[in-house]
Amino acid sequence: MAVSQMDTDVAIIGGGGAGVAAAIEAGDAGAKVVLLEQADALGGTAAISGGGCLIVGTPLQESQGIHDTPDLAFEDWVKWGQGAADEVWARYYIEHSLHDLYFWAEKYGAKWIDMKFQEGNRVFRWHRPANNGLGLMTALIDGMKAKGATQVLSSTAAEKLLTQDNRVCGVRAKTGKSGQTTDILAKTVIVATGGFNSNLDMVLEARPEFKAFKVMEGSGRGATGSGHKLIRELGGYFTHMEHIWFYVYATPDYRDPAGRRGLVFRLTPGYVWVNQQGRRFHDESRTGGASATPALLAQNPPHAWAILDTPMTAKMEVADPYYRDGDKVRRDRVQELLDSSPYIKKAESLGELATKVQVDGPTFLNEVEQYNKAFDGSLEKEPKFGKSLKQSKKFDTPPYYAIQLFPLARKNFGGVKTDLRCRALNRYFEPILGLYAAGEVAGMAGGHINGKAGLEGTMLGPSIFSGRVAGGWAAHEAGFGPGFIGKPNRPLG
Ligand SMILES: Cc1cc2nc3c(=O)[nH]c(=O)nc-3n(C[C@H](O)[C@H](O)[C@H](O)COP(=O)(O)OP(=O)(O)OC[C@H]3O[C@@H](n4cnc5c(N)ncnc54)[C@H](O)[C@@H]3O)c2cc1C
Structure with a gap:
């Protein structure tokens, strides 16, 4: 097998919500980025989603007389998660959702146009972008491309993470049309491959009691858990995998x-x-x-x-x-x-x-x-x-x-455990060197940001946000930028 080689600073696997956000952030830090997407086009599940994001304290809320605060949202979030939410990640996301998602997405041309009430929330905070997930993702993808820091390899699926001296040093990938295998050597690698709800075998492995009756696959076509396999091969620790959001x-x-x-x-x-x-x-x-x-x-x-x-x-x-x-x-x-x-x-x-x-x-x-x-x-x-x-x-x-x-399996609330820099952790909760994970493969963020139930808008929002966090820190480890800083929506100190 002839294997070609290329070099980059940060390699990102998966061009959905988390992957595109990670590419923008790493590119902004000054890193050279290669983004692999197995489908012909970028966007992933995020682009077919409703696009709704839980965001707190926004101008849209204020314009409708809704006064929302991070504390109120955090209480709702933790209560709804039935004791299983990662409170640190939940707080981190909620505090940052205004500046680091709402205003940030607007900067790329996304428009937040209305809100919908969702169960478990005491106020309206599910914000819908114009043209739903497709509108939001189109704005981010166009923004990423305009910056010129990211090389996109579409129709290219990651097959294996490469390692050297006990750290991840790249990814082996195959391009669909040509069948060409390429080793993309990178200083850091981000896995942003989405969930596994379009892989019924994995759903039933996580929830064996569902074998007794009909359950359907229901996420985006690319959400087959391929990234879970890559991370598992390197000893990644997966948590809360049984917490799958089923719709009926x-x-x-x-x-x-x-x-x-x-x-x-x-x-x-x-x-x-x-x-x-x-x-x-x-x-x-x-x-x-x-x-x-x-x-x-x-x-x-x-x-x-x-x-x-x-x-x-x-x-x-x-x-x-x-x-x-x-x-x-x-x-x-x-x-x-x-x-x-x-x-x-x-x-x-x-x-x-x-x-x-x-x-x-x-x-x-x-x-x-x-x-x-x-x-x-x-x-x-x-x-x-x-x-x-x-x-x-x-x-x-x-x-x-x-x-x-x-019942239809739609969203994964569990995934690989990460720290607050999105470094993928092993079972001793130590980082797997050089490896980051963001989005649904990491239970939307950190491993289990929602817990047993989600307030809605708590999948896409945290996926994009954790993508940004991963991109910032992966670039930093590769030698570029200060890491993800962002801006919480209240004065510090
Ligand atoms: C119909 C629908 C509606 C939804 N609506 C909402 C909503 O309104 N609000 C909300 O909060 N959440 C919603 N969700 C959930 C939300 O869309 C996802 O949780 C979110 O998109 C996850 O982002 P991600 O970047 O982790 O994964 P994705 O957006 O799925 O992107 C992952 C990408 O990785 C690619 N990939 C996978 N494996 C490989 C590989 N080996 N090599 C290369 N590429 C690979 C995939 O093809 C895909 O493009 C919805 C989900 C569905 C199915």
Whole structure:
């Protein structure tokens, strides 16, 4: 095998949120950077994400009369993490989110346009950038390219970390199209390869109890855990791996030849979910991983049917690039899904629908009747679970649809343990020399910044932030710059 060689100061594996942020930071410090991305284009899961970031004390919050503080956010964060959050990293991120994420991203042209309330937060602090994750990542990628410090090798997958004298000294990579193998020799290496939720085997290894029923892959296509393997080979310490954020408003992707992927669909406030006995079991407006997921998993069997009438389908969005054209929903493709998926049933009456999905007919019809009665009585909330009916409607317009829901693995809250400089640690909590890790491979930051549950916006934000931290310190170790300093959002001292 002919192996070519190249030299750089900092090599970064993975061109998603963390990798691109790391490249900007290392480049700004004066280091020469090589960024490897296995896909044809940069962006990773970050570019297909909602783009929402938890940020504290922003002008957008102030403009809506919301006074938020790092202390308030920290309390919410730690409580929601159920005792498993890395409090040091959580505090570090929260304190830095205003200057080192909000204003920093704006500098590259990102625009924070609105906010959404998310479960577990006492105030609105989930900030959405224009054009979601794609908008944010496009701004950062363009900014990185404009600086000229980073050489991007796309369609190039890292296969092995190279070591010499007990320290990481580079990465061996293969370029897809040519099959060329290259050793990229570097003073420091950052692994920013994302999570493992598009690798069902790894999901089931972390959560063996899920082998008993259907679970779907649901992260970006590149989130296959390849970086975990590279780090594990060098003795990296992985922690909180069982803390996987499952969503339950997802149905199998019938177009996936392997039959493993799922599709998340959202913005269907009027729908109801019933279990296989035909009963509603949850307030369907609470779709979070800490509320909806346990509710679904408590059903027997642990799946459900989302019931919609035709006008409700008009609002449905599918969180997958095939169903979008930039920021627009491809309605034709959503309809194609409704008409073609074997996991979706359609009927002219609710009774016929019950028969098709084999739920108990009288129980199911009674559930829908009770729900509809709340509209007849002009109630603000339906009585069974107290769901607000503001954005909902009665079931009255056939055809009716039943979409089968199974748990979908979306986000990894655990990963390789790092210190506050993002140096990857071994099981003695000593740095593996020359090796850094940021983003979802490091449980978003540090190993487990969220704990058992996330306040939302606590994946992408910390991934980008930890990318910056890793980039700054990896450059410093390579001989460039002072390391990541940043600016907390309150006066020091
Ligand atoms: C549909 C969806 C919506 C989401 N929405 C939100 C949201 O609104 N808010 C939020 O906080 N979080 C959200 N998330 C989670 C968030 O997007 C991720 O946690 C975040 O993108 C992780 O960033 P990362 O840089 O670590 O990984 P990624 O963005 O996944 O980037 C990793 C990159 O590494 C590449 N790579 C992997 N292995 C190799 C290799 N061996 N060699 C070379 N390259 C490699 C991959 O191809 C990929 O491009 C969402 C996730 C999904 C799936």
